[in-house]
Amino acid sequence: MSDTNKTSLEGGQEENAANETEERDASLSLKGGMGVPAFGWAKGAQSYLGDVRSEFQKISWPTRRMVFNETIIVLIFVVVLTTLITLFDWIFALISNRFLV
Incomplete structure (x- = not known):
């Protein structure tokens, strides 16, 4: 064979x-x-x-510095959005209280 x-x-x-x-x-x-x-x-x-x-x-694990920087960015974003939502809520409350009450 x-x-x-x-x-x-x-x-x-x-x-x-x-x-x-x-x-x-x-x-x-x-x-x-x-x-x-x-x-x-x-x-x-x-x-x-x-x-x-x-x-x-x-x-590819992120470095400690990258994690810190991205955490700061997220916290800033949360604070900005919270401020905007609170501001809009306050404005709509003023408008609704003036016209509906």
Whole structure:
């Protein structure tokens, strides 16, 4: 046999083994999971947490100075809007009291 035939044969065997594993897992899940290790979920959880850790390393975290500056901007914005809303409320109260009372 040539190398390509051996490779395709081995790949086919691996594929068959994978299919058998999937069928076995599916049949076990249909039977209520009997025969599945009690901590089989731990492998999936470990993989998930590893993925989470790698994603957290990709995040560009803001510096302390950036957080401080943006917090100041938000506070100024809140004060300005609060002042505007209070001013409009006061003006509308004056107008309504003059004309409606």
